[in-house]
Amino acid sequence: MPQEPYSWRHKDLLDVDQLSREDVFHLLNTAASFHEINLRPVKKAPVLKGKSIILFFAEDSTRTKTSFDIAGKRLSADTFGLSKSGSSMQKGESLKDTSLTLEAMHPDIIVIRHNCSGAAKFLADRLNCSIVNAGDGWHAHPTQALLDCFTLYRHWGDAFAGKTVLIVGDCAHSRVFRSNVQLLSSLGVNVRVCAPRTLLPAGLSQWPIEVFHNLDDALPGVDIVMCLRLQLERMAAGLLPDMREYSARYCLNPRHLELANPGVKVMHPGPIMRGTDVSAQIADSPESLILTQVESGVAVRMAVLFLLATRTENGGRA
Numbered sequence: 128m129p130q131e132p133y134s135w136r137h138k139d140l141l142d143v144d145q146l147s148r149e150d151v152f153h154l155l156n157t158a159a160s161f162h163e164i165n166l167r168p169v170k171k172a173p174v175l176k177g178k179s180i181i182l183f184f185a186e187d188s189t190r191t192k193t194s195f196d197i198a199g200k201r202l203s204a205d206t207f208g209l210s211k212s213g214s215s216m217q218k219g220e221s222l223k224d225t226s227l228t229l230e231a232m233h234p235d236i237i238v239i240r241h242n243c244s245g246a247a248k249f250l251a252d253r254l255n256c257s258i259v260n261a262g263d264g265w266h267a268h269p270t271q272a273l274l275d276c277f278t279l280y281r282h283w284g285d286a287f288a289g290k291t292v293l294i295v296g297d298c299a300h301s302r303v304f305r306s307n308v309q310l311l312s313s314l315g316v317n318v319r320v321c322a323p324r325t326l327l328p329a330g331l332s333q334w335p336i337e338v339f340h341n342l343d344d345a346l347p348g349v350d351i352v353m354c355l356r357l358q359l360e361r362m363a364a365g366l367l368p369d370m371r372e373y374s375a376r377y378c379l380n381p382r383h384l385e386l387a388n389p390g391v392k393v394m395h396p397g398p399i400m401r402g403t404d405v406s407a408q409i410a411d412s413p414e415s416l417i418l419t420q421v422e423s424g425v426a427v428r429m430a431v432l433f434l435l436a437t438r439t440e441n442g443g444r445a
């Protein structure tokens with residue numbers, strides 16, 4: 128029997144767990160071709176001409192919102208930004224009514240960031256246009272995990288299996304942590320975490336990770352250190368009794384990197400808190416991939432918008 132050729136069938140991108148390995152590598156290769164466009168003097172391709180994309184950000188963002196906007200425009204789509212402040216949500220309009228209102232304007236894609244876990248799925252279940260989850264509460268941030276993966280793909284090629292990534296910091300409140308653990312472990316990466324007990328999610332024994340509380344113990348054998356910001360805006364009082372002690376124990380500094388594998392690199396999804404989650408020396412060092420991640424974000428979001436907008440019709444809902 129001849130095999131059906133591969134085609135992207137997802138209507139929405141809600142989290143990385145909906146993606147097969149084939150989907151992930153197809154997306155990474157699509158991002159690689161768009162990355163080349165981003166390096167040209169004229170950064171424009173006509174592939175999404177006539178498509179409309181709404182960027183509905185009900186929570187603050189610098190990297191994700193700007194890079195989706197640039198991504199859509201570089202593919203010649205029309206992009207429209209809406210934030211919570213300045214929208215009728217401030218007057219009490221519900222998420223359901225706001226999203227039905229937006230869909231009545233016939234966008235092809237709505238990119239949504241919202242502080243409630245499940246907000247993107249709520250829209251995907253109700254609207255016919257494609258929905259991209261740009262971060263929902265503590266739950267998921269699939270395009271961040273995909274851009275982190277693309278950054279590693281640029282660094283390692285497809286040799287993910289057997290590499291070791293250490294995630295340091297506030298895992299409990301991090302949607303980046305949840306999406307990254309799923310994606311990296313599905314590609315055969317060994318994932319470690321290092322954090323105080325109060326900043327680890329419940330039920331961690333069910334996750335495919337090794338847990339440490341001391342950086343010096345966690346670092347030997349590590350290829351990538353991924354630092355996470357303390358999400359103070361989501362944190363209940365009393366979880367961190369002393370910020371200075373936290374920084375002394377978990378802020379990544381040059382001495383730490385000497386304990387890891389030769390060639391170790393440092394990642395951070397941003398925004399970074401210098402001196403709290405990563406030292407200024409590390410953030411500005413050649414070991415830092417932080418700005419490479421931002422660069423990768425444009426290419427990956429171009430790939431996501433392109434694949435959703437040109438998908439094979441009659442594919443599954445997610």
Ligand code: CP
Pocket residue numbers: 187188189190191192262271396397398
């Ligand atoms: N990493 C990330 O989501 O950054 P922004 O909040 O600036 O979009």
